Amino acid sequence: MSASMRIVNGKVYDPANNVDGEIKEICIENGKVVDSVSDEASIVDAQGMVVMPGGIDIHCHIAGPKVNAARKLQPEDHRHDVHPGTPFTRSGSGGTTPSTFATGYRYATLGYTTAMEAAVTPIGARHTLEEFHDTPIIDKGFYVLLGNNIFLQNLIREKRMEEFDQAVAWWVSSTKAYTVKLVNPGGDEPWKGKRNSNVSDIDEKTDEDLSPRQIIEAFIKTVNKQGYPHPPHIHCNNLGHSGNYRTTLETMKTAGDMRAHIAHIQFHSYGGELGKNPISKAAEIAEYVNSHPNITCDVGQVMFGKSTIMTADAPLAYVLKGHSKGKWVNVDTECESGCGILPFTYQEHIYMHTLQWAIGLELFLLSEDPWRIILSTDHPNGGSFMAYPKLIKLLMDEKFRHEEMKRVNQKALLKCSLPELKREYTLNEIAIITRAGPAKALGLKSKGHLGTGADADITIYDVMDDKEMMFSAPRYVIKSGHMIIENHEFKTDFTGKLLHITPEYDKKIEEIVQPFFENYYSIEFSNYAVDDRYLHDHEIIQTGINKV
Amino acid sequence: MALNLKLHTQPEVPLEADCICPDKLQSLENNEISSLILFHGNRQVQLGDFFDCNGTFDGEIVIDGDLSNVKHIGATMSFGKITVEGNVGLHAGAAMRGGEITIEGSSSGWLGPEMIGGRITVKGDAGHMTGSGYRGSEIGMQGGEIIVHGNVKNETGHAMRRGLIVVGGNSGDFTGVNMHAGTIIILGQMGMRTGAGMKRGSIISFNQAALLPTFSRNCEYHPSFIKFYFKYLEEIGFKIDPSHLNSTFERWSGDSIELNRGEILLSMSKK
Numbered sequence: 001m002s003a004s005m006r007i008v009n010g011k012v013y014d015p016a017n018n019v020d021g022e023i024k025e026i027c028i029e030n031g032k033v034v035d036s037v038s039d040e041a042s043i044v045d046a047q048g049m050v051v052m053p054g055g056i057d058i059h060c061h062i063a064g065p066k067v068n069a070a071r072k073l074q075p076e077d078h079r080h081d082v083h084p085g086t087p088f089t090r091s092g093s094g095g096t097t098p099s100t101f102a103t104g105y106r107y108a109t110l111g112y113t114t115a116m117e118a119a120v121t122p123i124g125a126r127h128t129l130e131e132f133h134d135t136p137i138i139d140k141g142f143y144v145l146l147g148n149n150i151f152l153q154n155l156i157r158e159k160r161m162e163e164f165d166q167a168v169a170w171w172v173s174s175t176k177a178y179t180v181k182l183v184n185p186g187g188d189e190p191w192k193g194k195r196n197s198n199v200s201d202i203d204e205k206t207d208e209d210l211s212p213r214q215i216i217e218a219f220i221k222t223v224n225k226q227g228y229p230h231p232p233h234i235h236c237n238n239l240g241h242s243g244n245y246r247t248t249l250e251t252m253k254t255a256g257d258m259r260a261h262i263a264h265i266q267f268h269s270y271g272g273e274l275g276k277n278p279i280s281k282a283a284e285i286a287e288y289v290n291s292h293p294n295i296t297c298d299v300g301q302v303m304f305g306k307s308t309i310m311t312a313d314a315p316l317a318y319v320l321k322g323h324s325k326g327k328w329v330n331v332d333t334e335c336e337s338g339c340g341i342l343p344f345t346y347q348e349h350i351y352m353h354t355l356q357w358a359i360g361l362e363l364f365l366l367s368e369d370p371w372r373i374i375l376s377t378d379h380p381n382g383g384s385f386m387a388y389p390k391l392i393k394l395l396m397d398e399k400f401r402h403e404e405m406k407r408v409n410q411k412a413l414l415k416c417s418l419p420e421l422k423r424e425y426t427l428n429e430i431a432i433i434t435r436a437g438p439a440k441a442l443g444l445k446s447k448g449h450l451g452t453g454a455d456a457d458i459t460i461y462d463v464m465d466d467k468e469m470m471f472s473a474p475r476y477v478i479k480s481g482h483m484i485i486e487n488h489e490f491k492t493d494f495t496g497k498l499l500h501i502t503p504e505y506d507k508k509i510e511e512i513v514q515p516f517f518e519n520y521y522s523i524e525f526s527n528y529a530v531d532d533r534y535l536h537d538h539e540i541i542q543t544g545i546n547k548v
Numbered sequence: 549m550a551l552n553l554k555l556h557t558q559p560e561v562p563l564e565a566d567c568i569c570p571d572k573l574q575s576l577e578n579n580e581i582s583s584l585i586l587f588h589g590n591r592q593v594q595l596g597d598f599f600d601c602n603g604t605f606d607g608e609i610v611i612d613g614d615l616s617n618v619k620h621i622g623a624t625m626s627f628g629k630i631t632v633e634g635n636v637g638l639h640a641g642a643a644m645r646g647g648e649i650t651i652e653g654s655s656s657g658w659l660g661p662e663m664i665g666g667r668i669t670v671k672g673d674a675g676h677m678t679g680s681g682y683r684g685s686e687i688g689m690q691g692g693e694i695i696v697h698g699n700v701k702n703e704t705g706h707a708m709r710r711g712l713i714v715v716g717g718n719s720g721d722f723t724g725v726n727m728h729a730g731t732i733i734i735l736g737q738m739g740m741r742t743g744a745g746m747k748r749g750s751i752i753s754f755n756q757a758a759l760l761p762t763f764s765r766n767c768e769y770h771p772s773f774i775k776f777y778f779k780y781l782e783e784i785g786f787k788i789d790p791s792h793l794n795s796t797f798e799r800w801s802g803d804s805i806e807l808n809r810g811e812i813l814l815s816m817s818k819k
Contacts, residue, residue, distance in 0.1 A: 075684035091590075326686065 010046025016449035054113025054457030111459030147182030229443025264300020303383030314338025555613030570628030680706030763802030
């Protein structure tokens with residue numbers, strides 16, 4: 001059991017409770033924030049420091065078969081970045097796809113205490129849960145890929161929506177997932193069936209007589225109807241293609257006034273003509289998001305340097321491998337999705353890469369509601385999560401931003417509004433886009449704040465002028481009331497918990513799903529659902545609260 | 549005066565001694581050298597736990613003992629000289645940038661992987677992956693010389709881009725596999741699938757070899773540049789049979805799966 005603790009003299013940033021830089025005492029007992037503790041509680045003196053809730057990464061790729069495939073594909077990435085052990089923590093390897101242990105520790109060293117794996121095929125859920133068990137410190141959950149699931153698409157096409165609702169709930173519950181993930185909905189199956197085939201418009205019908213819009217609409221309706229804590233997590237069609245902002249706007253319009261989360265929206269905010277250089281449409285996208293409170297999004301900021309493209313959007317990976325001309329891998333996902341992985345490097349002198357970098361920053365800076373535009377790099381697609389401190393500096397320091405702009409492709413800067421944007425994020429706003437905002441979007445009521453009853457996931461930073469330095473190395477990191485990092489050094493190890501939901505479903509749906517399995521899957525139906533033995537410490541987040 | 553390191557305790561599991569490198573020893577006193585940290589398996593130990601340290605470091609290190617279980621000697625070194633009086637373990641001279649390593653005995657595998665400059669001389673045999681790229685790397689050796697007087701095993705010069713590898717004896721399979729450029733000279737026999745996937749570069753042998761069907765025979769000729777190589781090899785201690793000096797060579801180009809720009813030259817003197 002964790003000890004009682006009292007954090008004193010710290011400048012607290014807790015936007016969910018309207019605390020903006022007040023000197024305030026935080027008391028911890030039994031892993032929770034409490035009103036008061038006894039005099040015997042240990043004291044953490046945070047004089048001259050900033051106290052925030054632990055960071056929450058709403059969209060990253062850190063566990064499961066595809067991450068493992070990326071690790072195997074890039075042994076050179078790990079060789080150059082060895083993660084040494086300490087008396088309390090285990091060793092590992094780093095790079096853009098760190099080993100499980102290094103992933104947990106490295107998140108902790110940035111002050112992050114929760115991370116959500118954003119794309120897991122149902123058939124890969126068991127593997128993901130096993131890797132989660134070996135991902136220390138952080139709490140974690142995953143979104144299950146259902147947008148290209150053949151069985152569910154059949155139900156939509158045949159308009160068997162009651163069975164669709166039950167089947168989605170069965171799939172989410174059976175895999176111990178947190179919500180549903182749609183990736184290029186409707187696009188993977190054509191690609192798997194025909195050479196270089198893909199959908200190019202949200203209303204384009206596939207050979208299966210189904211459009212992406214029909215799929216998106218069906219998932220948004222069922223998730224909102226059942227009241228999942230987090231809405232469908234949508235990777236729109238046409239990622240990375242010039243002119244794709246129209247698809248993104250149409251995807252958001254498809255939600256109407258129902259909740260939807262648009263993933264890595266930067267990659268979906270490009271104007272221009274298909275096949276030609278894109279221009280920024282960040283203003284149009286930001287305007288729509290600003291005026292529609294039902295929409296949340298994470299940015300998927302591109303950071304220059306090494307990354308790993310890792311996506312269920314297999315057609316996209318296939319296109320990109322033609323550009324990189326290096327190694328890549330395509331992983332079979334049976335009837336459920338696609339998967340493509342390739343090492344990639346974002347370079348300042350390249351027009352496209354600079355524009356992507358600039359559009360991400362524009363989206364942050366044009367956002368009028370930081371609660372709904374969340375910091376992410378789509379780790380490791382836009383860059384590693386280890387680049388978050390630099391991204392925070394770019395948002396908080398206009399002068400630094402302009403210095404960085406001198407190093408990038410100048411033609412690309414002419415096609416966006418970044419040079420004119422003067423805004424600088426405050427510490428309170430940073431606390432929103434990295435903590436309170438993602439917690440709210442995920443429906444995690446005990447995270448992202450420091451009010452009574454909150455999980456005692458707390459990060460304490462030294463105040464520094466250089467915000468990159470400040471957010472790179474918190475002085476204290478407390479997870480579930482345990483002092484994990486003290487004076488920049490690990491003091492203990494800790495296994496975080498799994499966050500998942502268990503939506504209710506009618507058991508009869510299994511009788512409908514089972515024959516499909518027996519005909520098309522490589523594994524038995526009885527072996528498919530993940531049983532409770534694969535759960536380590538876990539917390540079921542309630543569904544049905546936000547029912548529409 | 550050279551720094552003398554004498555192995556006094558044979559490591560039970562591999563000792564990762566990348567600190568035995570002139571770049572890391574310069575300006576250190578002997579007691580500081582003895583306290584350098586290295587890994588014995590997964591445990592940290594001090595250099596002095598395994599080596600006696602005598603003499604003074606003046607750019608040269610002489611190591612005495614059977615170092616078959618000592619890895620990474622001279623890794624990343626950029627200057628100076630290391631002489632090993634016995635055998636060495638894996639990864640000797642890995643990513644070496646300059647200087648010279650002389651091994652009086654034999655070397656294990658991964659000799660000079662991803663080497664950039666300098667020279668490694670092995671008086672005995674060397675193992676697999678000599679002068680190669682690590683798994684996952686697109687490029688192996690980028691410069692320098694690896695001279696092996698004995699035999700080498702498989703994948704010598706894998707993904708090599710520049711530099712020279714000379715083998716006095718035989719080579720195993722896949723010599724010069726995925727080679728980008730550079731020169732490999734095998735004075736003995738080569739194993740199977742020589743030059744598989746090679747893009748450019750030259751592989752030269754004194755013996756005939758069974759080549760892949762993706763290589764095509766171009767001509768027989770007397771390449772004048774080879775005489776310069778042979779002269780150089782004699783200077784560094786190889787004995788070249790005079791019959792080879794004016795030998796005719798068969799030129800094969802390949803690998804045709806990579807646009808046919810590499811060459812394999814096989815001496816006709818033993819055909």
